Amino acid sequence: MTPVPVSPRRRRRGLVAALVGALLAIAGIAVVAPPAQAADQGSGFGTWAPLSAHGWHGSMLVGGVHTYCIVPGLPLPTGGTTDHGSSDSAAGLSPHQLAGINMLVSTYGQTADPVQGAAVGWAVKAIANRTETLHAWGYRGDSLAEAVHWSLASIAPEHSGAVGSLAESYYAEALAVAVPTTTATLSLSTDPADARRGSVAFDAAGPGTITLTHAVFADTGAAELAGAAPGIAYPITAVPPTDDGTPFSVQATVHGSAGWAPAVRHFTTPGQQDTAGPAGRVDFAAEARDAAPRPVVFSPGLSTQVAEPEAQGGPFIDDVDLQAIEGVWPRGADGAFVTISATARVYRTETVLPESGDVPAEAQHVGDLALTTNPAQGPGVYRVTSDWALPGPGVYTAVWQIDAGSQAEATVPHLEPGYVWQESFGVATQMVTVAAPPPPPQPEQPPAAQPPAPLDERPRALAATGPDGSTARLGGAGAAAVILGAALLAHLMQRRRRAESSPR
Template identity: 50%
Template sequence: MHHPPPRRRRVTAALALLTLAVSTLALAPAAHAADQGTGFGTWTPLSRTGWHGSMRVGDVHTYCIHPGLPVATGTTTDRGTTTEVNGLTPQQLMSINHLVTTYGQTDDPVQAAGVGWAVKAIADRDTTLHSWGYTGDDLPGAIDHIMRRASPANSAAVQARAVRYLAEAESVAVPRIGGSLALSTDADDPTRGTVTADVDPAATGVLHLENAVFADTGGADRTDVRAGVVYPILAPATSSEDGRPYVVRASGSFSVRSAAIRYFSTPGQQESAGPAEPTRFDLATEDAAARPVRFSPRIATAAHIDDGRFVDDVTFSSADGVWPRHADGTFVSVSATAEVFRTSAWPAESAEIPSNVRPVLSISLRTDPGRGAGTYTALTEKLPGPGVYTAVWRIERTAQDADTTPHLPLGFVWTERFASPTQTEQFAPPAPSDPPSPTPVAATPPPAPVAGAAPAPAALAATGVSTTPLGLATSVAAALAAVGLVAGGIARRRKAAGA
């Protein structure tokens, strides 16, 4: 026995069928009844004069691309943009799209008829010329052959429009899709440069900059960008992160007229073309090399003399407030040199070093890549002598390492003023002391003569021998004699006592 499905199943099945039907309708091409557009002739599938102008499908004016078929008075289907229809080449599609887009959306019947004839001639010239009985090979003659019946008063104007439109359309080249953007950096100043779009000449678009602005507007976005136009840009160092090198990026969206048509078809009747949407494409680029942060280093100094040496506390800073870094985060190193001058008196401060002074010493410093700006101490060898000493520091681009020079402006030189008060010190070493006087030694008197001793001779003959050893021998002899006398005396006393 057959049992009907439960009610819930029947409801579910019905909903599924309804959903499928709605989906099918949503995916199907939109169909509209074609209406008479703008032009001349008779709006019927077949007539003695035909219809020469546009057909309206919704709010779009479309034009015949299949000469010889009946006018599309029936239900017409919009099949969207296509690049392949009836074997038409990209150039034919490009020419047709140009006309129906530029001139075809009109309520002027002469203009619409001129577009209609030009489009048919592009799609199939031979059929266009001869489908109404014209036997010649001249487009104006074929137009006049029909327009003398459809609208004699407008025949000449329609001929002129059709000929002009046809020539213009055939000269429109199929555009190049895609392209490239190019960024440049000014060698003298990395904050300046340009951006250029290499696209088809017919393309138009918009550009957006990152880490830069357009020099003439100050904005990061620009419309109506054209192929080959060089747009100056500014890439401020403030775009850098913590003084590191930074990159400018550019992106753009461009469009060109499509070598395609918006295709409409009517079963058993005419096929027609409406305007196709432009073909759009995106481009992007960035700097080939990161832009270094440029800065202007300078120095503040305070000098003193210590232990006969000129000692300088040198403080490096940046006039721009930022000390740049390399990509790895280390600070850019700056080398500075100073010449030390000696004068006999206190010199006058000046911007230039006087021509009559010469350096006597030199000193140099190089900033630490781990510190960057800050205070560094430098000292000279021993000063050559007393005088007034002053040092003049200098930072020069040409004296820097290769990885430092890109961060300094071309021709950069910073020089300290001569005889700056903080850089001028007098050196007066203490005068050498007198040599110490010898300590006086007290003279020792000769021993007293001994009673009974022979007197020393008063003088010696001049023999050429020094008197010093002779005097010494005399003294020794006298002393021995005295000792002998004393010893003899003692012996005599002991003898007398024994008796």
Template identity: 50%
Template sequence: MHHSPPSRRRTLAALGVIAALLGGLGIAPAAQAADRGTGFGTWAPLSRTGWHGSMRVGDVHTYCIHPGLPVATDATTDRGISSDVNGLSPQQLVSINYLISTYGQTGDAVQAAGVGWAVKAIVDRDTTLHSWGYTGDSFPEAIDHIMRRASPENSAAVQDHAVRYLAEAEAIDVPRVGGALTLTTRDDDPTRGTVTAEVDATATGTLHLDNAVFADTGTTDRSDVRAGQVYDIVAPASSSDQGRPYTVRATGAFAVRSAAIHHFSTPGQQESAGPAGPTTFTLTTQDATPRPVRFAPRIETTARIEGGRFVDLVTVAATDGVWPRHADGSFVVIAATADVYRTGAYPAEAEDVPSNLTPVMRLDLRTDPLAGAGTYEVASDTLPGPGVYTAVWRVMRDDQDADVVAHLPAGYHWQERFASPTQTEQLAPEPPRVDPSPSPTPSSTSSPAASAPASPAPAAALAATGMSAASLGGAGGAAAAALGLGVVAWAFARRRSTPKV
């Protein structure tokens, strides 16, 4: 077996790797022979009739852009997409590209010949008219001068196509590449706005939204976007980062017709143009100012009277569940106020406060910037006296701090119903005071005479009582007997002391 020297083997291996890489990347050869495309005439560098139509380079129909040079039958080099070819202006390039892209990729000989004549006239009208011996200044006549030899039966049709194509191409404007997207925010509702693409009138494209959707479809993407069309968008508060101010972003991808051609050249022979794809560009924008989270706070309350004061448990919440925050993460502070009314009896519940009532006091609440939504306890001063008390809470946009106003809808005003059961409590009057200690028994007043010892009653008097000494039992009977003996002794002593006469 024959082996190549080591150095040769290494060289062959390296070449094989390079070839494999080039094949994997799909790199086409720099040059390839152009083939006859679609048209009329003689496919040769020089001939009496020339060639009027397309040349094929691979699968692409290309057309002459250098009138007067021989047909490109030799190896043709692909120069790629170019907007700088032989000093052609953007207007010439966009017209040529329009014709070749719109009508040139065809198998119809009349159509291909019409494109070929129109393209050459755009590049150099004078040379196109007079290269084959025609001396006049009529484009149709110049075409007929040649086509009577190449294909007389198709001459009129080729003329018609060429004249029409030339007029269309010359009417094509050079498109503007680039532009701008514009986002707006509605003053009365930051969740609403619009997006508009300010691009060339011929541009087509798509739009993508971040933190918003298109109002009519509810999607973040839209195709077939047209210049100047205003699209309504919705940027819900749920798009925010836990209630922080948020920004809507829009990205657009657009395409316009290129003022360029796919350039092919053949040394010593014709240069030709193939279709150039559209020129694409991307636009982006975002809100100039972040959107504040708009919300509608609501209050639920439960009141009681305690220690002679009106005490309210106030639960504050966001209707849509998103409590807004400032950029630093602190919660927006909401101020709420309640008027407290006093009546003699339980009032009827009503939507509004009766016009004949006047508040007797006021309660104020400010939510905690570190907590936001939650339940807060608010107590009044000492109530002015017995009665039925009811509180009516309200949240008004005009009562808020300046940095909070933007978070509430214009004219926002929320208020409780009057005399709702959870907000109505009675303070009863105090009962009469009762002294727990007993009152002293009043003492009777006696005259000095009444307090002296009573004179002994005569026996007759004692008998008149209907009671006898014997009927007095115990100590009572003995006392009566002693009293009787005393009376007898007193009478006896008095007789002895009386002087005798």
């Protein structure tokens, strides 16, 4: 510790303290003080006594805590020592001195190694009062390492070099310690093109742990990030807390260590040294919330079913089922469902073509369909009827599309940038077939005229225009038979009348 001689100033301060104590005792005033306990020898080199020729260079154990002298020139505190707890004004030291000493006794001072303990002791006293520390044992130069060697040459010459080197290193490290600030700021940002994206960043005196609510870190998928560095924007992905599609806000908190506290655990021993123990670090904390609720982002899609797969004509009628294929159907701030507009192009082909991602070259565009969802309904089935008629026989196929570029301004934030959903061509449920009408019935045709017979097959012409002899004979016989029959009939009728008129 210090040499036997005590400066007049220290002697006068001790006498005043003794006088005040005596006066209080005479007046009968009870002084209540924290409980005291004796300091024990810690780690270091030298003589464990209040005053000695070469002093004690190292730590003092108080309740198992290694403490170090912070008032060079006072006797070693071997008597009853009082623990005052953490103090930001111990021995009148500045915040910068206290932060550096706190770092040394916390990081290196809690040790059983005598070399390390002695080096910490010298560095702590040099931080508190470099000039008095260097010259306390007769050294007149300005090198801390040389002052250590000068003082330990008689009691630990084999360790003086190591102690001096460590003391220089510890002293420089303590001087570099900044007085921490407990203020911290935390900010959240939202990607204007995609409300699911954004970042979180904070500004503080040291690293911290960020915890997210209703979001996760994009790189890890976790809601917490330990060891986050100040000044770095960490990408996040927002996660809706419910499945009802309502807007929501992301929240974040950060807490961490700002650095070594500008304080020490202060111990005092009446008439002897003030010593310093660890006072720990100071913490910072901050929180943030989205400036405005985030819209729910989703991916809509649809399926179709024509009303009649076969028709005779008329309008094209399609039942369109719109649903969220990823995420949930969002709502606006007013609670109504976000509207989605969908359009379709209807094509005609001669026959049914296989399903494909592209529209075949032979498909003829014949008309369009369109629908916009009802904000009171949101997802569901909507019937769409064309305002034009199917133009004739063929196979008609509707191909539906949802395009972010054709949506209402209020809907766009709910879709991924450039979002497009495209239906395939040739899905069986999207086709209507119009059959060709049957041919009209044909009238009955008259029998075809027979061509004239060849000349050699025609009947021979009569030689003369009158009948021949055999024809005349047949005619005469017929006429005679007719006359005879008529005469016989007349005779029979006459006999009948006579018979009826004669008396009976």
